[in-house]
Amino acid sequence: MRKAYLDHIAGTPLHPEVLDSMLPFLKENYGNPQSLHSLGQEALQAVESARERVAELINAHPSEIFFTSSGSESNNFAIKGFALAQKNRGNNIAVSAVEHQSVLHSVKYLEHMGMKSMQIPVDKFGSVNLDELKKNLTPETILVSVMLANGEVGTIQPIAEIADFCTAKGILFHTDAVAAAGNIPVDVRELGVDALSLAGNQFYGPKGTAALYVKKGKRILPFIDGGIQENGRRAGTEDVPGIVGFGRAAELAGEHMRKRADKAVPLRDLLIRSLPEKVKNVVVTGHPEKRLPFHASFCIEFVEGESMLLNLDMKGIAVSSGSACTSRTLKASHVLLAMGLDHALAQGSLVFSILEENTMEDIEYLLEVFPPIIDRLRQMSPIYPGNL
Amino acid sequence: MIYTDKVMDHFQNPRNVGAITDADGVGKVGNPVCGDMMEFHIKVKDNRITDVKFKTFGCGAAIAVSSIVSEMAMGKTLDEAMKITNKQVAEELGGLPKNKLHCSNLGADALHAAIENYRDKAQGVVKDESPTEVKESEECSCPYCDETLDEERGYCKGCHIELVDCPECGEPINKKADECLHCGATKAKK
Numbered sequence: 001m002r003k004a005y006l007d008h009i010a011g012t013p014l015h016p017e018v019l020d021s022m023l024p025f026l027k028e029n030y031g032n033p034q035s036l037h038s039l040g041q042e043a044l045q046a047v048e049s050a051r052e053r054v055a056e057l058i059n060a061h062p063s064e065i066f067f068t069s070s071g072s073e074s075n076n077f078a079i080k081g082f083a084l085a086q087k088n089r090g091n092n093i094a095v096s097a098v099e100h101q102s103v104l105h106s107v108k109y110l111e112h113m114g115m116k117s118m119q120i121p122v123d124k125f126g127s128v129n130l131d132e133l134k135k136n137l138t139p140e141t142i143l144v145s146v147m148l149a150n151g152e153v154g155t156i157q158p159i160a161e162i163a164d165f166c167t168a169k170g171i172l173f174h175t176d177a178v179a180a181a182g183n184i185p186v187d188v189r190e191l192g193v194d195a196l197s198l199a200g201n202q203f204y205g206p207k208g209t210a211a212l213y214v215k216k217g218k219r220i221l222p223f224i225d226g227g228i229q230e231n232g233r234r235a236g237t238e239d240v241p242g243i244v245g246f247g248r249a250a251e252l253a254g255e256h257m258r259k260r261a262d263k264a265v266p267l268r269d270l271l272i273r274s275l276p277e278k279v280k281n282v283v284v285t286g287h288p289e290k291r292l293p294f295h296a297s298f299c300i301e302f303v304e305g306e307s308m309l310l311n312l313d314m315k316g317i318a319v320s321s322g323s324a325c326t327s328r329t330l331k332a333s334h335v336l337l338a339m340g341l342d343h344a345l346a347q348g349s350l351v352f353s354i355l356e357e358n359t360m361e362d363i364e365y366l367l368e369v370f371p372p373i374i375d376r377l378r379q380m381s382p383i384y385p386g387n388l
Numbered sequence: 389m390i391y392t393d394k395v396m397d398h399f400q401n402p403r404n405v406g407a408i409t410d411a412d413g414v415g416k417v418g419n420p421v422c423g424d425m426m427e428f429h430i431k432v433k434d435n436r437i438t439d440v441k442f443k444t445f446g447c448g449a450a451i452a453v454s455s456i457v458s459e460m461a462m463g464k465t466l467d468e469a470m471k472i473t474n475k476q477v478a479e480e481l482g483g484l485p486k487n488k489l490h491c492s493n494l495g496a497d498a499l500h501a502a503i504e505n506y507r508d509k510a511q512g513v514v515k516d517e518s519p520t521e522v523k524e525s526e527e528c529s530c531p532y533c534d535e536t537l538d539e540e541r542g543y544c545k546g547c548h549i550e551l552v553d554c555p556e557c558g559e560p561i562n563k564k565a566d567e568c569l570h571c572g573a574t575k576a577k578k
Contacts, residue, residue, distance in 0.1 A: 304423055306447035310399065323423060323447075332423065347423045347445075380405050380451065382416070382427035382443035 003316040004362040008202075008294050008353035009151045009179060010320055014245070015204035021248035022206065025241035033238050034229065043240045050247025054211050057250040058177075058196065059187040066212045066230045067243050071178035072102035073223070074197035074212040075145075077234070078174040079106035081220035082143050082195065083115060086172065090140035094118040096128045096157075097338035098150050100176055104334075120146070125287040126155040126339050130162060143172045148196075149180035152322050152335045152351060153286030154295030156180065163192040172218065178202055178210070182253035183292060184261065194218050200242075204356070205249030209242040256356075261293040264354045267363050271296040271352055274363075278371045283345065285336065294355070299341060300348040302384040303377040308350055311373040317366055322349035344383065391448055392482035398452035403459050406441040413509065415501025417494055424450040424491060426498040428458070432506050436465050442498070449488035453495035456480050466503050472496050 005013075025046060031039030033047050048062070055062040068074045083093055093107055097119045107117045118136040120128055128146050137144075144166050149156045159175050166173040174195040177186055181196070182203025188196055195218070200209035214220050220233065227235025276282040281301035300308065305323025312319055322333030323346070336346040352366070378384040391399070411429035418425030424446035431439035440461050444454040457477055461469045477492040478484045484492055537560060543550055550563040561567075 302445065304446050304450075307399070307451060310448045314400070343423075344445075380402065380443055381445045382418075382425055383445050 001316045002365055004358065004365060005318045005355060006352045006358065006362070006366070007318045007320055008355050009351060010353075011201045011207060012204045012355060013357075014206060015249060015252055017252060018205055018245045018248045022241040022245040025244050029240075031240075033240060043238075046244050047238050047240060050243045050250075053247040053254075054198075054250045055213075057186070057254050058181060058198065058213060059189050060213050061216060063231070064188075064213050064216055066214060066233050067238065067246070068210045068212055068223070068234060069208050069239070071176070071197055071199035071202075071210050072100070074178075074199070074210050075100060075102040075174075075176050076106045077212050077220070077223040078195040078197060078214075079103060079143070079145060080110065081223055081233075082172050082174065082218075083110050084221045085219045086142040087115070090138075090142040091115045092118065092138050092140040093143045093145070094120055094133065094136050094141055095145045096120045096122060096147065098122050098126050098128075098153075098155075098335045099145065099147055100151070100178070103145055103147070103176055116140070120144075122338055124340055125290075126150055126153045126285075126335065127287060127290070128157050128162065130158070130165060133162060133165070137169070137171070141169075141171055143174065145174040145176065147179075148175045148177040148186065148191075149184070149292050150286065150335060151179040152320075152333055152349075153297050153339070154291035155287040156184070156290045156292065159193065160191050163194075167192055167194075179292060179295075182250065183257065183294060185257065188213055188215070195220070200246035200249050203249055203253040206242050206245040208239065209246035209249075211246070260356050263356065264294040264358075267354050267358060267360060268294060268296045270360070270363050271366070274367050275370070278367055279374050283341075285339070285341070285349070292353075295351070295353050297349070297351045299336070299345045300350060300374060301345060302348070302381045303374060304347045305349050307377055308348075308373060311377070312366075312370070315369045315373075317369070320351040320353070322351065323347045390485050391452070392484075394456075394480075394482045395449060395452040395484065398455040398481070399448045402444075402451055402455035404440050404442060404455065404462070407443060408439060408441050411441075411502075413502040413504075413506025415498045415503070415505055417498045417501055418445070423447070424494055426450065426454055426494055428454075428498040428502040430461070430499075430502045430506060432466065435467075437461050437463065437469055437503075440499075446491065446494075447488070449484055449491040450494065452481060453477055453484075453491045454498070457495040457499050461499050466506070470500055470503055472499065 029042055031043040033040060033044035051062045051065050055065045068077060095103055095107055111117055120133050120136050122128055146157050146162055148159050163173045172194045175193050176197045178197055178199045179202060180186055181198035194215045196213040198211055201207040222233045224235040229235055229238055272284055275298060283299045285297045285299055305321030309319055309321050322336055332343055332346040333349055336349055408429040408431055412432040413430045415428045427443045429441045430437050440458040442454045442458050444451050460472055474493045474496050477495050478489060551560040552563045554561045
């Protein structure tokens with residue numbers, strides 16, 4: 001059976017050169033970077049070299065990079081670490097309504113500690129408007145977090161503009177760039193952010209590798225206490241092979257980002273153009289232009305996401321959905337609801353995200369098998385008006 | 389795969405899909421918030437179900453549940469069909485993932501709603517289709533097993549525990565639990 005993995009956003013495969021870079025640290029180079037003997041020092045050197053590569057990818061200084069275990073941890077670190085370090089200055093945090101759960105729940109955690117929060121609404125494309133942000137700020141606001149690009153709908157936010165405004169107001173600004181970094185150019189100096197989250201498994205690095213950029217001079221509380229690792233901000237023995245792979249993936253992303261995007265864009269555009277032609281009552285979700293180069297997302301009316309996902313899987317095609325049934329909590333995607341989509345439409349969410357190895361044939365194959373699947377599910381659907 | 393072979397079989401090849409234009413009873417249940425909606429049509433002769441058709445908007449489990457319920461109901465007397473339980477439906481499918489058990493409830497509910505609709509019509513209570521039973525509750529699932537909670541939210545049929553609303557965040561929590569699963573707030577013991 002033909003296979004097409006179109007779930008970049010859930011995780012990319014490991015680049016063969018990334019794997020090669022990791023292998024020595026899974027085998028003979030097993031030293032602990034904190035050890036003073038030569039095996040330890042070799043590991044330390046490898047970690048520091050990876051830190052330089054990750055820093056270079058986002059135009060940061062290596063001392064501004066803190067390795068973590070996931071994008072979610074980076075987000076937790078940024079939100080909690082900044083807010084708690086600043087709590088004498090104010091007690092309000094503003095985040096967009098379409099943030100990742102790791103941001104939203106970090107805010108909830110702080111609310112239980114007595115802080116307050118504001119949610120910045122988004123427009124129908126999922127974009128944050130600066131005027132809306134201004135309306136949601138109070139003299140007590142100490143931190144704002146808006147993601148760079150949304151994994152579910154692909155929309156890229158006007159981060160530089162928001163960061164500029166926050167900096168002028170003396171408010172810390174964090175951006176979750178997990179879906180963006182390594183896939184589109186991200187320059188922390190140009191963006192003017194105080195902190196930025198990124199993860200290796202979004203650009204052909206290993207899973208469980210991520211980092212938080214924290215601008216030099218910005219105070220942040222440690223996320224894991226009890227060790228000198230990561231400059232005292234995150235205790236715990238370093239995942240040396242993971243960090244090395246992350247560094248190599250960052251280096252490769254810097255080299256190949258343009259080529260990868262140039263290859264993905266025609267595939268994405270074909271999908272966005274053709275899917276609504278092949279199947280009626282399909283809505284493209286997210287921004288029509290300001291979106292990730294590898295990302296095409298839709299809501300298919302009158303059908304539910306999981307049933308589409310399983311049918312596509314039987315045809316060898318792997319995708320994601322934001323429907324309630326595909327989530328463990330059985331709640332529809334907060335992103336789609338925040339964009340004003342109704343519950344029934346949000347249930348028909350499908351996300352296609354393209355990898356380096358995907359070809360035009362993969363998209364053509366998808367476009368061939370998809371319409372009959374939808375037709376069959378709609379014939380079964382009590383809300384499909386074609387049945388009435 | 390998260391589903392048993394039997395679930396996948398009924399999902400891929402659902403039995404009795406469709407509608408009956410001159411149905412004797414129609415039952416609709418569903419919850420657009422949770423994402424599943426089912427509609428059952430039945431024909432009844434001499435107190436026995438002679439034909440069943442269904443339409444379902446929902447996940448793989450919802451479709452498989454509708455299909456197996458339609459098979460289980462076919463040919464049964466109305467009283468027998470009313471006795472089909474959620475547990476039997478899930479067992480017949482070789483089990484369902486815990487967070488999908490609410491789908492099995494919906495299947496039996498839709499069938500029972502169709503039978504009730506037939507009985508109401510027979511007694512002249514209503515003339516047409518039964519109204520869609522739509523649960524408006526915002527919180528639809530048990531935090532421990534994801535079983536759908538009914539409006540009172542006081543008891544989970546899935547894991548048989550009494551639930552109360554967390555005084556901190558309002559999410560349902562086990563009455564006996566000291567800590568809210570959702571927000572971590574500790575509940576003051578009475």
